[in-house]
Amino acid sequence: MTEHSIIERTLRVATRATAVTFFEDRAEIRRHAQVELAAGTHRLELGGLSPLSDDRSLQVKALGEGATSLLLSGARVLRRLISAEEYARSELAELEQNLRRAREARGAVLRQSARIVQRRTHMKKLFEQFCRSLARVPSRAAEDELAGWRTSWAELLSAESIARSQLHTARCEELKLELELARAEARLRERRGEEPRSETWAEVQLDAKAAGVYDFELSYRCPCALWRPEHWAQLRVDEGDAGQGTIELVTYATAWQATGERW
Numbered sequence: 001m002t003e004h005s006i007i008e009r010t011l012r013v014a015t016r017a018t019a020v021t022f023f024e025d026r027a028e029i030r031r032h033a034q035v036e037l038a039a040g041t042h043r044l045e046l047g048g049l050s051p052l053s054d055d056r057s058l059q060v061k062a063l064g065e066g067a068t069s070l071l072l073s074g075a076r077v078l079r080r081l082i083s084a085e086e087y088a089r090s091e092l093a094e095l096e097q098n099l100r101r102a103r104e105a106r107g108a109v110l111r112q113s114a115r116i117v118q119r120r121t122h123m124k125k126l127f128e129q130f131c132r133s134l135a136r137v138p139s140r141a142a143e144d145e146l147a148g149w150r151t152s153w154a155e156l157l158s159a160e161s162i163a164r165s166q167l168h169t170a171r172c173e174e175l176k177l178e179l180e181l182a183r184a185e186a187r188l189r190e191r192r193g194e195e196p197r198s199e200t201w202a203e204v205q206l207d208a209k210a211a212g213v214y215d216f217e218l219s220y221r222c223p224c225a226l227w228r229p230e231h232w233a234q235l236r237v238d239e240g241d242a243g244q245g246t247i248e249l250v251t252y253a254t255a256w257q258a259t260g261e262r263w
Contacts, residue, residue, distance in 0.1 A: 011044050013045065016032055017030070018031065027222055027259075030218070031217070036211075041206070043205055044216070049202060049261070055076065058219075059218065059219050060202060067214075074205040075218075077201075079200045092191055119163055137149065228254050232249070232250045232251075
């Protein structure tokens with residue numbers, strides 16, 4: 001056994017449909033793949049197949065002059081279900097990051113609102129203390145003394161107005177972020193709840209005697225694809241002969257498929 005023959009490599013390769021033959025209850029699909037291989041043993045995973053593919057009908061062959069350099073030892077159809085957590089991993093990670101940012105932003109606004117509420121509570125006590133102190137000021141106090149009280153009162157009113165405006169802004173931002181948070185949670189919940197997807201491929205074991213670019217053709221049969229004849233008839237009446245005419249009959253082949261494949 002040569003050294004390169006014990007080295008096994010797994011390659012995932014996309015295929016394209018090149019021909020479809022319809023029967024009355026199924027179809028035969030031919031697909032093409034081109035792969036660059038190094039010398040050695042390889043496992044090819046040829047994708048694009050329907051999960052409905054008939055395992056027993058699978059055939060894989062190498063094409064072209066390089067086919068003599070390949071030894072195909074086996075081929076089979078493999079299937080697996082992929083959960084949303086797997087096939088949408090990157091998108092789910094982004095949605096989770098958006099959710100964390102929305103929660104952090106909402107938490108920051110809630111803390112800001114709490115600080116403003118605490119500040120207003122403290123200002124309310126200052127108002128009460130101011131009123132109690134003002135009640136003890138003599139009614140015939142000097143004008144310059146009253147001016148100081150008026151300045152302090154104006155400063156308290158200004159600070160209260162600013163705090164009230166800040167609290168209103170924070171409450172509006174809080175509602176906005178709550179809506180964004182609900183949307184982020186809904187998007188993440190919806191993406192996670194998606195149905196699993198089916199992945200089907202043909203696994204091919206082979207040994208390449210020499211490195212090169214090789215062409216492969218795989219064929220298999222699949223249900224849920226068929227054809228039916230469709231007839232169209234039209235009566236043509238001759239203008240010269242009343243009551244005389246000809247019937248034109250045209251037959252079409254109508255094909256449809258629900259295999260899940262794209263062709």
